[in-house]
Amino acid sequence: MTSVIAEMAANVWRVLVSQGQAISAGDTVVILESMKMEIPVQSPVGGTVRVVAVGEGSVVQEGDVIAVVEETSGDA
């Protein structure tokens, strides 16, 4: 399991994945918004999204978990 972490305090503007969805490494999981700027947050690994911990309009702090991805074996 790999956590996708918020690098900074920001608003969650768009959530682009849902639980159970298969994603590849580098796919954008959410788009944060801070200082009128859209900041895409990518998954470091490919696999299946097990948890989406935020919703659109919620606020994250630096270090918060945004989502948890279960890695697909052989895909790293």
Place this chain on the structure above:
Amino acid sequence: MAPSRGRDPESDSPASHVYTYEGPDLRGHAEALAARKAQFLQMGGPDRIAKQHAQGKLTVRERLAVLFDDASFTELSLLAHHQSSVPAMQGKVTPADGCVTGVGRIDGRRVALIAYDFTVMAGSIGMVGELKATRIRELALRERIPIVWLIDSAGARIQEAAGSMFARTGDLFREQVHMSGVVPQVAAVMGPGAAGTAYIPGLADFVPMVKGTSHLALGGPPLVKAAVGEDVTAEEMGGSQVHTSISGVADLEVESDEECIRIIRRYLSYFPSSNLDRPPIAGSDDPPDRRCDDLYDVVPANPRQAYDVRAVIASIADHGEFLPMKPDWARNLVTGFARFGGRPAGIVANQPLMLGGALDVNAADKAARFVWLCDAFNIPLVFLMDCPGFMVGSAVEKQGIIRHGAKMLFAVAEATVPKVTVVLRKGYGAGYYVMNGRAYEPDLIVGWPTAEISVMGPEGAVNIIFRGQIEAAGDEAARAALRNQLVAGVREQIGAHIAAGWSFLDDLIDPADTRSVIVRGLEIGETKRVERPWRKHGVLPV
């Protein structure tokens, strides 16, 4: 008294007073000396060396072997040891007095060294060790060569120093201040740096810290407990994470002693030996006119979308190489060293990924400090501008954003090294000034086609200028539509083609040509001389 048989008939010295040499021959002396040196090279002995290794640290002598070019180190006063007559010091042997000093070479250039040996009385600063260090500071300044400290020290040696003899100490910091901006100063924290040894990095130019083994604090945990009642570990109070990401005291967190030493060598490769020289130009087979097509996909044209400016730097610098300074602190601004056509340069870049690239108190501090460092040592500056301005609001005003912003402005305005400015996207308000806008003496200032230069962003401007009109526009949807239309109109006015049309920007460039334009800009400023009115020094906003 026996009758005299001496050479002097007047003397009454007996013949037995003629000196008979019974010592070893010169070879014997040499062997004895070698044995004594070998003993001193054993530092604090096998047990303490094992302990040093168990902590994941190299010994001071292993560190030197990695730091300097092969066999280039000349040690001064290996044979020094403590001379104290206080009871607490009797019977103690302190090889080199816990402080290894000398001169070695890095990339063929001389560098002075003061390295504390934790295996000898915890690397504490004794009186003899400090005499040795004084000699090295004098030497570095006299020869105009860089000085490196390897800090692994409990601070002042209390056994020797307790008492009001302290009244005549403190030269080390004053001398460091006088050396500042004359010779490069590196203080690597490779173990504890407590109290006395904490100010050495505080006054140095570059401070790497080894993760897990190093810490810096004015008072260690026992002193803190006694003085303010706080229970805290050395790591929590002054570990590498604290100082590289929260306090901003240190510049880089490194994983190991070996990496720390490699980083010191790399850092110095960008620097001249002193402020009298120019930075060394490295051979580079990365073509100066290499196009950077990848930038088309790195930087979104939409000003609302963020990107990582470090990818821009990796694209334009020689071989993509960049040595960041304070990368984990004030991450909304990126500072560090790179080369363009072999020529070293300091890069100051806004980071849209953090706070949209807006400047806050720490980013301003970080920039000012870095610009002063480069300017002191004749290292040209490259500004990559994408800045919506300074943060506003009561929180930053209470932190003194005006004071800190003034400091960045001061440093940038003062810098007389060659300066090249590239406006990638936003240059709003004072953000445009402090990122070395046209008024701040750039030798070349260019914009990308996406550059927008304005006293403030279009959204802010529209909300102020057209507030009445927007409010009168009707329902929410109508107001939003009018606002968008007005913002587009203002955006048209702040586009860089107008500034270029006025000749306020020297050129608008294809983003893929950014590297070659920077190389040309640095060449334009190659023989730059700036005369300012005489003054003792400015009054620095800090």
